[in-house]
Amino acid sequence: MTDAQFTTYRETAEQEYAQQAADSGAMSLPEALKKATDDFARLLPDGPASPEQFLWRAYADDADVGMIWLHITSRTAYIFDIVVDESHRRHGYGRAIMRAAEELCRDRGVESIGLNVFGRNAGARALYEQEGYEITSVQMRKRL
Known part of the structure; x- marks a missing residue:
């Protein structure tokens, strides 16, 4: 980026x-x-250029389709943000971006990748679960 x-x-x-x-x-x-x-x-x-932070744009041919912000420390990584531009959604780019990040992490000896997803983002949650991400905690709230 x-x-x-x-x-x-x-x-x-x-x-x-x-x-x-x-x-x-x-x-x-x-x-x-x-x-x-x-x-x-x-x-x-x-x-x-911030240390341990990786921000990349993703391209399909010449089209800029999205981005990822990944934080990598010695054995763990964390996805702070992943975005597929609205006009390019539902074409597999989010999955491809995540898999490219996983490949980079494996090459660096990273053992796990974490992320946070807001509960209302059902589409992202479904993608993450399909890609093998497991729920590690759940926060719940009741509005009064």
């Missing part, structure tokens, strides 16, 4: 993450926006 692509990505990603957090009931939208800004600043202080 280039610096210019990162700038564009960060502008939308912070907003989308905050909206999902607010929609989940975890916090108010203003709190979620502040958390998103703080998290990005902490995790990506040098943008795509």
